[in-house]
Amino acid sequence: xxxxxxxxxxxxxxxxxxxxxxxxxxxxxxxxxxxxxxxxxxxxxxxxxxxxxxxxxxxxxxxxxxxxxxxxxxxxxxxxxxxxxxxxxxxxxxxxxxxxxxxxxxxxxxxxxxxxxxxxxxxxxxxxxxxxxxxxxxxxxxxxxxxxxxxxxxxxxxxxxxxxxxxxxxxxxxxxxxxxxxxxxxxxxxxxxxxxxxxxxxxxxxxxxxxxxxxxxxxxxxxxxxxxxxxxxxxxxxxxxxxxxxxxxxxxxxxxxxxxxxxxxxxxxxxxxxxxxxxxxxxxxxxxxxxxxxxxxxxxxxxxxxxxxxxxxxxxxxxxxxxxxxxxxxxxxxxxxxxxxxxxxxxxxxxxxxxxxxxxxxxxxxxxxxxxxxxxxxxxxxxxxxxxxxxxxxxxxxxxxxxxxxxxxxxxxxxxxxxxxxxxxxxxxxxxxxxxxxxxxxxxxxxxxxxxxxxxxxxxxxxxxxxxxxxxxxxxxxxxxxxxxxxxxxxxxxxxxxxxxxxxxxxxxxxxxxxxxxxxxxxxxxx
Numbered sequence: 001x002x003x004x005x006x007x008x009x010x011x012x013x014x015x016x017x018x019x020x021x022x023x024x025x026x027x028x029x030x031x032x033x034x035x036x037x038x039x040x041x042x043x044x045x046x047x048x049x050x051x052x053x054x055x056x057x058x059x060x061x062x063x064x065x066x067x068x069x070x071x072x073x074x075x076x077x078x079x080x081x082x083x084x085x086x087x088x089x090x091x092x093x094x095x096x097x098x099x100x101x102x103x104x105x106x107x108x109x110x111x112x113x114x115x116x117x118x119x120x121x122x123x124x125x126x127x128x129x130x131x132x133x134x135x136x137x138x139x140x141x142x143x144x145x146x147x148x149x150x151x152x153x154x155x156x157x158x159x160x161x162x163x164x165x166x167x168x169x170x171x172x173x174x175x176x177x178x179x180x181x182x183x184x185x186x187x188x189x190x191x192x193x194x195x196x197x198x199x200x201x202x203x204x205x206x207x208x209x210x211x212x213x214x215x216x217x218x219x220x221x222x223x224x225x226x227x228x229x230x231x232x233x234x235x236x237x238x239x240x241x242x243x244x245x246x247x248x249x250x251x252x253x254x255x256x257x258x259x260x261x262x263x264x265x266x267x268x269x270x271x272x273x274x275x276x277x278x279x280x281x282x283x284x285x286x287x288x289x290x291x292x293x294x295x296x297x298x299x300x301x302x303x304x305x306x307x308x309x310x311x312x313x314x315x316x317x318x319x320x321x322x323x324x325x326x327x328x329x330x331x332x333x334x335x336x337x338x339x340x341x342x343x344x345x346x347x348x349x350x351x352x353x354x355x356x357x358x359x360x361x362x363x364x365x366x367x368x369x370x371x372x373x374x375x376x377x378x379x380x381x382x383x384x385x386x387x388x389x390x391x392x393x394x395x396x397x398x399x400x401x402x403x404x405x406x407x408x409x410x411x412x413x414x415x416x417x418x419x420x421x422x423x424x425x426x427x428x429x430x431x432x433x434x435x436x437x438x439x440x441x442x443x444x445x446x447x448x449x450x451x452x453x454x455x456x457x458x459x460x461x462x463x464x465x466x467x468x469x470x471x472x473x474x475x476x477x478x479x480x481x482x483x484x485x486x487x488x489x490x491x492x493x494x495x496x497x498x499x500x501x502x503x504x505x506x507x508x509x510x511x512x513x514x515x516x517x518x519x520x521x522x523x524x525x526x527x
Contacts, residue, residue, distance in 0.1 A: 002042055003066055003080040006090060007128050009035050009042075010097070014120030021113020028116040033101045035120065039127070040094035047087060047479065054084050054482055061483040063087070070137075075187070075198035079134040085336065085483035086130045088476060089263060092343055093130065095465070096255040097123045102458040103351045104248035107358065108156060115156055118148035122252055129260045135183045135268075136199040142179070142224070145257060146172050149249065157244040164237075164244035171237040175227040182220025186272070189213060205271060205490060211279075218273035218280065225269065228261030229317050232291040242310035243363075247354030250306065254313050254350060255343035262317070262339050265324045266332075271487055274494040277325070284325040285408075285415045291318030293418070296425035300432060305356065305363045308433055309349045312389055315422055316342045316397070322419060323404040327491065331407025332484045333477055334400050340476065341396030341469055345388040348462045352382050355455055356437065359448040365433070370442030377451040379438040381459050388466050390430040391423055396469035 013035030021028030050063035065081035082090065100119060108115045121144065128141030146169065154165035183199070190207040191197035198204070209217070227234045242250050270277045277284075295314030302308040316338065323335035355378065356371070357363050372379035391398040401423070409416040451459070469476065 001066070002046060003064060003082060003131055006039055006042055006131065007080075007124050009038055010120045010127065011124040014117040014124070017120065018113040018117035021116065025109075025112035028113040029101065029105055032116045032120055033098060036094050036097040036101065036123070040091065040098070043087060043091045043094055046082060047091075054479055061085075061486045065133075067133075070134075074136075075191075075196070075200070076136045077134050077200065078137060079200060080128075080131040080137075081133045082131055083483040083486075084479040084481065085266065085487075086263075088336065088340065088479055089130045089259060090127055092259070092340055093123060093126050093256055095461075096251060096343055096347055099347060099351065099458050099462060100248035100251045102454060103251065103354060104246065105454060107247055107354065111155065115152070118151045119248060119252070121148040122152070123256070126252075126256050126260060130263060133201040134199045135186070135201060135204065138268075139176070139180055139183055142260070143176060145260070146176070149253070149257070152249040152252075153241055153245045156246045157249070158246075159244070160240065161244040164240035167237045168241040171227050171234065172224075175223040175234070178220045179224035182217045185213075185217050185220070189217075201268075205494075207272075209273070209275075211275065214273045214276040215279070218269060218276040221264065221269050221272070222280075225261040225264040226287075226321075228264070229258055229321060230261070230314065231287050231318070231321055232294055232314065235291070235295075235314050238314060239307050239310045242313070242350075243304060243306045247351060250310075250350040250354070251347040254310070255347040258313065258317055259339050259343060262320045262324070262335065265321070266335070266487065270324065270327060271490050271494075274491045277327075277491075278495060281325040281327075285322055285412060288318045288322035288325070289415055289418045291315065291321065292422045293425065296422050296429060300425065300429040303365050305353045305365055305368075305433070305437065306350065307363075308365075308429065309346060309353055312349075312426075312429065313342070313346055315426065316346065316389075318422075319401055319404045319419065322408055322415065326404070326408045326411045326415075327488070328407045328410060329484065329488065330403050330410070332488070333480070334403025334405075334407060336480050336484070337396060337469065337473060337476065338400035338404060341388070341400045341466060344462050344466050344469075345385055345395075345397055348381075348385040348459055348466075349389065351455070351459060351462075352378065352385065355451070365436040367443055368437045369440040370438070371448075372438040373442065374448060375438075375450045377456070381451060381456075381463070382438060383434060384463055384466075385459075386430040386434050390426040394467075394470050396466045396473070399470055399473060 013031050017028035017031040046064060053063045061083040062081045063083060068078040070076045070078040125141045125144035129138060132138035132141055150165050150169045153168060154161055157164060186204055186207060187197060187199055189209060190204055193208055230238050242253055245253060292315050295311050299308050299311035302311060319338050320335050323331040388395045388397050391401050405416050405419055408419065
């Protein structure tokens with residue numbers, strides 16, 4: 001039942017906070033914070049209680065699972081399960097959710113209860129996406145994220161919020177419908193082949209598909225996941241939505257909702273459509289390279305602080321797309337670490353951008369400058385997050401991008417070399433942001449408050465997490481390693497059955513039973 005509680009607690013807290021928030025806004029804030037803290041404790045309990053089960057086993061990597069009949073006439077079950085991969089994402093959801101509540105504490109002053117209702121339901125939907133193993137249930141939670149986030153942008157956003165909210169809604173709704181058509185198509189193909197109509201993930205993994213059918217169904221899933229990631233050229237909703245959303249909305253959009261797209265690529269696209277994914281890999285790598293370079297260049301050209309941070313997300317998430325379609329152990333470990341590090345570093349930058357905007361009443365960097373002299377603590381924290389974003393050695397982003405590039409180099413040297421160019425462009429836009437906002441002569445802004453105690457606690461926790469992941473990532477590797485290995489085995493088996501040996505996406509060694517030495521290394525956290 002702990003998996004169900006991970007969804008019920010934030011959803012119930014949202015309703016309770018909405019009702020009690022009418023009496024006093026503080027009730028909604030504290031209820032939301034306590035609920036997310038409870039989710040964090042539950043997820044950590046799962047990790048500590050079942051850490052011994054985080055091993056490579058014939059039964060798969062699942063450490064907790066619940067499968068209840070929901071609509072048996074249509075083959076729909078309430079099927080939730082957690083492995084190391086989904087568990088670290090649930091932990092990230094609870095942690096960044098708490099930071100979102102913290103940065104909205106003073107920023108949201110109108111309809112406070114309704115705001116936290118929407119925020120908590122977005123987080124409940126994201127948690128459900130990471131836990132669902134029934135594709136109908138997965139789509140239900142996927143759509144559950146959409147409407148509350150639309151209200152967060154449209155009601156509490158900045159100028160141009162209506163346009164940004166509608167654009168976000170249209171992109172995500174249309175792409176989500178394409179995924180629904182693909183899910184239904186896979187459902188009927190499996191039923192036609194086996195006589196069993198089901199949305200169960202494990203059974204659909206064994207579905208036999210023709211090349212043409214697999215390609216079209218995969219494109220339906222890709223449409224939804226690439227929009228959420230986002231990838232070029234379906235990224236155009238991102239700068240408007242990220243910029244118009246309140247700070248908490250920007251943190252959730254960049255730190256969590258984008259990660260649902262990455263998770264979908266890992267869990268569904270490549271395992272379900274292995275042959276089609278293998279054929280599509282060169283195109284995906286090209287889109288990844290374009291996103292990495294294009295996002296970095298556009299970030300450098302911005303004068304709006306939040307818009308600059310938004311475009312850095314396009315660049316950083318390109319590494320995720322590249323690593324997924326490289327599909328080897330190093331790249332996949334880098335993808336997981338990039339998901340975590342990007343959520344923390346970009347979330348921190350959005351929190352600082354929101355704090356600067358509240359104090360100066362502007363996001364235009366041309367009107368800033370010299371803020372370090374009057375906000376030294378905020379300047380120091382901003383410098384740390386900027387260094388994390390540019391990939392300073394010792395911080396999580398550097399290790400994540402290094403693993404992806406190293407894995408890509410083994411598969412496609414040209415893609416790895418082109419992606420490495422972003423290390424230069426990333427340095428340029430990060431240092432340009434610091435120079436424009438915190439250094440140089442002071443302009444119109446003379447006296448503003450420095451980082452508050454609440455903001456220091458929120459950003460301090462994120463800084464510690466980035467340092468921990470950069471200096472000691474082995475616990476993450478140990479937790480996610482068996483799940484990633486199981487995904488590699490699944491894809492290897494499907495490709496071995498469908499392709500000549502010389503065309504397999506993964507090496508034959510990853511398909512055979514691993515040696516005792518490799519199992520021991522994986523359990524110790526070595527990638």
